[in-house]
Amino acid sequence: MTAHTGIGAAVRRKEDFRFITGAGRYTDDINRPGQAHAYFLRSPHAFARIKKLDTAAAAKMPGVVAVLTGADVQADKVGGLICGWVLKGKSGEPHKAPPHPVIALDHVRHVGDQVAVVIADTLAQARDAAEAIVVEYEPLTPVIDLRRALEADAPQVHPEAPGNLCYDWEIGTPKSEVDATFAAAAHRVSLDLVNNRLVPNPMEPRAAVGEYDRGTDELVCYSTSQNPHVLRLILCAFILGIPEHKLRVIAPDVGGGFGSKIFCYAEETVCVWAARKLGRPVKWTSDRSEAFMTDAHGRDHITKAELAMDANGKFLAMRVDTIANMGAYLSTFATAVPTYLYGLLLAGQYTTPQVHCNVRAVFTNTTAVDAYRGAGRPEATYVVERLVEAAARHLKVDPAELRKRNFVPPDAFPYQTPVVVAYDSGNYANTLDEALKLADYAGFPARKAEAAARGKKRGIGFSAYIEACGLAPSAVVGSIGAGVGQWESAQIRFNATGSVFVNTGSHSHGQGHETTFAQIVSDRLGVPIDQVEVVHGDTNRVPMGMGTYGSRSLAVGGSAIMKACDKIIEKGKKIAAHLMEASVDDLEYEHGIYKVAGTDKSVPMAQVAFTAYVPFNYPPGLEPGLEESAFYDPSNFTYPSGVHIAEVEIDPDTGITTIANWTAVDDFGNVVNPMIVEGQVHGGIAQGVGQALLEGAVYDKDSGQLLTGSFMDYCMPRADDLPSFNVGMTHTPCPHNPLGVKGCGEAGAIASPAALMNAITDAIGTEIQMPATPEKVWRAIQANSSAQAA
Amino acid sequence: MPTVTITVNGKAVTREVEARTLLVQFLREHLSLTGTHVGCDTSQCGACVVHVDGQAIKSCTTLAVQADGSAVTTIEGLADGQTLHPMQEAFREHHGLQCGFCTPGMIMTAVDFAKNNKNPTEAEIRQALEGNICRCTGYHNIVKAVAAGTAAMNG
Numbered sequence: 001m002t003a004h005t006g007i008g009a010a011v012r013r014k015e016d017f018r019f020i021t022g023a024g025r026y027t028d029d030i031n032r033p034g035q036a037h038a039y040f041l042r043s044p045h046a047f048a049r050i051k052k053l054d055t056a057a058a059a060k061m062p063g064v065v066a067v068l069t070g071a072d073v074q075a076d077k078v079g080g081l082i083c084g085w086v087l088k089g090k091s092g093e094p095h096k097a098p099p100h101p102v103i104a105l106d107h108v109r110h111v112g113d114q115v116a117v118v119i120a121d122t123l124a125q126a127r128d129a130a131e132a133i134v135v136e137y138e139p140l141t142p143v144i145d146l147r148r149a150l151e152a153d154a155p156q157v158h159p160e161a162p163g164n165l166c167y168d169w170e171i172g173t174p175k176s177e178v179d180a181t182f183a184a185a186a187h188r189v190s191l192d193l194v195n196n197r198l199v200p201n202p203m204e205p206r207a208a209v210g211e212y213d214r215g216t217d218e219l220v221c222y223s224t225s226q227n228p229h230v231l232r233l234i235l236c237a238f239i240l241g242i243p244e245h246k247l248r249v250i251a252p253d254v255g256g257g258f259g260s261k262i263f264c265y266a267e268e269t270v271c272v273w274a275a276r277k278l279g280r281p282v283k284w285t286s287d288r289s290e291a292f293m294t295d296a297h298g299r300d301h302i303t304k305a306e307l308a309m310d311a312n313g314k315f316l317a318m319r320v321d322t323i324a325n326m327g328a329y330l331s332t333f334a335t336a337v338p339t340y341l342y343g344l345l346l347a348g349q350y351t352t353p354q355v356h357c358n359v360r361a362v363f364t365n366t367t368a369v370d371a372y373r374g375a376g377r378p379e380a381t382y383v384v385e386r387l388v389e390a391a392a393r394h395l396k397v398d399p400a401e402l403r404k405r406n407f408v409p410p411d412a413f414p415y416q417t418p419v420v421v422a423y424d425s426g427n428y429a430n431t432l433d434e435a436l437k438l439a440d441y442a443g444f445p446a447r448k449a450e451a452a453a454r455g456k457k458r459g460i461g462f463s464a465y466i467e468a469c470g471l472a473p474s475a476v477v478g479s480i481g482a483g484v485g486q487w488e489s490a491q492i493r494f495n496a497t498g499s500v501f502v503n504t505g506s507h508s509h510g511q512g513h514e515t516t517f518a519q520i521v522s523d524r525l526g527v528p529i530d531q532v533e534v535v536h537g538d539t540n541r542v543p544m545g546m547g548t549y550g551s552r553s554l555a556v557g558g559s560a561i562m563k564a565c566d567k568i569i570e571k572g573k574k575i576a577a578h579l580m581e582a583s584v585d586d587l588e589y590e591h592g593i594y595k596v597a598g599t600d601k602s603v604p605m606a607q608v609a610f611t612a613y614v615p616f617n618y619p620p621g622l623e624p625g626l627e628e629s630a631f632y633d634p635s636n637f638t639y640p641s642g643v644h645i646a647e648v649e650i651d652p653d654t655g656i657t658t659i660a661n662w663t664a665v666d667d668f669g670n671v672v673n674p675m676i677v678e679g680q681v682h683g684g685i686a687q688g689v690g691q692a693l694l695e696g697a698v699y700d701k702d703s704g705q706l707l708t709g710s711f712m713d714y715c716m717p718r719a720d721d722l723p724s725f726n727v728g729m730t731h732t733p734c735p736h737n738p739l740g741v742k743g744c745g746e747a748g749a750i751a752s753p754a755a756l757m758n759a760i761t762d763a764i765g766t767e768i769q770m771p772a773t774p775e776k777v778w779r780a781i782q783a784n785s786s787a788q789a790a
Numbered sequence: 791m792p793t794v795t796i797t798v799n800g801k802a803v804t805r806e807v808e809a810r811t812l813l814v815q816f817l818r819e820h821l822s823l824t825g826t827h828v829g830c831d832t833s834q835c836g837a838c839v840v841h842v843d844g845q846a847i848k849s850c851t852t853l854a855v856q857a858d859g860s861a862v863t864t865i866e867g868l869a870d871g872q873t874l875h876p877m878q879e880a881f882r883e884h885h886g887l888q889c890g891f892c893t894p895g896m897i898m899t900a901v902d903f904a905k906n907n908k909n910p911t912e913a914e915i916r917q918a919l920e921g922n923i924c925r926c927t928g929y930h931n932i933v934k935a936v937a938a939g940t941a942a943m944n945g
Contacts, residue, residue: 019890022825022865255891510889686928711834
């Protein structure tokens with residue numbers, strides 16, 4: 001019954017009908033009776049003292065309900081925004097956590113910082129009134145550049161963080177041991193790498209509607225959130241002081257997140273606070289310019305990375321020194337991203353016995369930086385895979401061959417790395433071989449020669465990435481500073497007529513959970529897939545859950561669903577045994593059918609469900625009803641891995657890089673819906689290609705103005721920037737979760753920048769930094785040819 | 791305030807609007823047709839594409855008063871009841887959408903393209919989608935969907 005819709009089938013998505021007919025319901029589509037509109041006045045300065053803030057004229061403008069400032073926030077005892085991960089540095093001290101006011105008090109610290117909010121009957125009126133607010137600023141010299149931030153005479157972003165240092169952290173093998181290995185090594189390679197700052201830019205801008213019911217004292221927050229329960233927890237327990245049962249957070253259809261919608265921001269806080277204060281629903285929708293200035297950005301590292309090898313190219317040690325940008329304030333999980341999500345992946349797929357990583361995180365007068373698709377792991381892969389390919393060039397060894405010499409072998413799992421984590425499973429050489437075949441690596445020299453005959457420079461580059469998904473287990477994550485648990489919840493609720501609600505704490509904002517999760521339940525419980533309704537994104541409808549980020553939903557949320565299915569099957573067994581007058585021990589169960597072993601007697605799940613709700617012929621003492629909850633806390637991370645191979649062709653006259661071929665072979669363990677998984681890979685690659693070729697948030701280094709503040713200036717990947725992709729898969733199941741799945745959401749973005757930059761380096765013979773714009777590539781080619789001429 | 795009369799999805803509607811009202815605001819806020827989206831403020835992303843007199847335009851850079859007297863088709867008007875337009879069907883069949891936010895604009899752009907390009911190459915499809923940004927799919931499956939939808943419309 002479920003063969004074509006069960007686990008492993010490329011089921012067409014259940015959610016698509018509403019999206020392709022314009023019936024999706026995003027936060028900005030929600031309008032509540034009597035709602036007012038919020039418009040934020042934002043700082044035009046990167047760093048300034050507010051000398052005077054006069055809202056009197058604005059308050060008298062037509063339609064204005066209120067003009068609220070930081071002083072009002074303070075008067076109402078609304079707390080500041082928080083960072084939910086306490087990071088301990090080398091000294092044992094926790095990170096510096098300067099105040100992050102919901103609306104600025106005496107200083108603004110980045111362009112776009114909130115100065116005041118106007119709430120009016122219409123958005124146009126709110127916007128008009130904001131023009132009438134008088135602000136006198138005393139501009140201060142901002143600090144923008146990462147290295148500059150650490151200089152002794154640099155401007156100080158916060159008095160609470162001397163030297164602009166948020167923390168100084170290290171992990172791995174003691175540095176003295178690594179230094180000794182380097183000193184004695186036969187070969188060493190070194191790279192200075194910039195991991196460029198990115199703006200996440202989900203196509204749906206952030207939005208929120210706050211609503212207050214005076215009769216019940218209940219608040220509702222509609223929000224573009226990836227994790228509505230976490231948002232509720234932060235808003236209630238840390239900022240607004242509302243009891244958790246009095247705030248309902250609804251994250252309806254959400255138009256992409258990529259990390260930027262994990263966090264608790266000022267704007268939804270203001271909508272909820274103001275809705276109660278003013279007794280009217282308050283709505284805010286970001287425009288794209290605000291998104292550029294206020295959505296948490298991603299990446300932004302500078303790194304010195306070194307690799308030591310023996311005479312045979314066996315990796316001996318790696319040394320990594322990174323400065324990571326936090327921006328002006330700490331976003332919700334900012335401290336964890338360049339540390340535990342980065343340093344722990346620096347062993348890559350290799351047996352490198354020693355790794356030392358040091359990270360200094362600094363404050364600058366720029367937008368906050370936090371998790372963006374991959375979050376720390378793309379940065380780690382970029383370091384490892386650029387180094388490995390530099391090593392291959394240094395040793396004059398084929399880059400595929402050098403990787404094979406150093407891969408963790410398939411019989412070495414679980415494999416303990418020198419950077420804390422133990423990989424659960426993998427077969428790296430097998431995946432590489434598949435990728436080499438799919439990319440026709442053997443045919444590359446001929447293609448290169450053919451391109452050269454046309455005057456083009458062709459290059460090939462690899463990236464063999466490792467990822468850690470589904471942060472876990474909670475107790476371990478808590479011991480390294482996490483403020484929340486990392487389990488997931490599921491509830492399976494049969495209706496009497498046999499259809500099922502699956503309430504999940506995961507949140508789908510493009511990942512297709514309504515289909516994938518339905519496939520699991522349909523497969524396990526034998527319910528037709530159109531009878532399975534996956535419910536998510538509403539704190540009043542689903543149990544407490546942690547939401548979706550870090551490629552965790554299937555590995556953690558899907559496992560919770562499997563556990564709940566098991567409980568349903570167990571209870572159903574008692575009912576089925578009773579109906580068939582058999583012993584529970586004699587029953588077999590498969591895909592929704594209970595059978596008495598060795599007989600032709602059977603009872604389908606639908607009959608069991610009906611009996612559970614109409615319990616006339618029922619096991620004595622058994623509770624009626626068929627509904628089970630489960631919470632799943634994984635025993636380890638999962639470790640997806642894979643190999644991406646980029647093949648590029650560069651026009652030396654223009655510096656334009658064209659992607660000639662893209663091959664991805666990923667090992668995500670078992671796969672529930674290959675169509676959806678491939679789609680995730682495509683999207684991830686596009687974001688990684690964007691990082692490597694096109695994207696980069698640029699601030700003026702003196703004024704701190706965001707120069708790339710719109711789609712006119714920030715180069716988003718478009719259809720004609722990208723090729724079609726060759727996607728293959730290998731399957732080494734995860735040994736520690738019931739589905740054997742590993743997570744696929746971020747892999748493409750993790751793998752692709754290194755592969756592409758390695759290919760460009762191969763083509764032009766020079767290391768350049770991302771994004772590899774035509775101008776940079778052209779200049780590098782020119783510099784090379786003049787060097788050769790000289 | 792000016793009065794506009796626009797035939798939207800086959801039905802004539804007359805409303806008084808502020809002169810500065812954009813067509814997308816008219817559709818979303820005055821008519822509650824929220825399938826047409828706003829993804830940027832510089833006319834780059836194409837989430838707002840609708841048809842005015844059969845031609846794909848960006849409704850975020852068109853004033854409602856400019857569309858006075860025109861026939862506008864939005865994503866809500868594309869299917870015939872429960873029967874999907876071939877381009878909608880192609881997007882579903884080929885997994886040409888993930889979060890769905892850019893999808894209405896993509897489909898409206900693709901339908902107009904398909905009317906004028908009976909047998910396009912992959913490069914032509916990619917070029918035609920230049921004014922529509924998708925952050926989820928990497929365009930791979932959108933391109934497949936547009937090719938299939940174009941074939942179905944012209945088959």
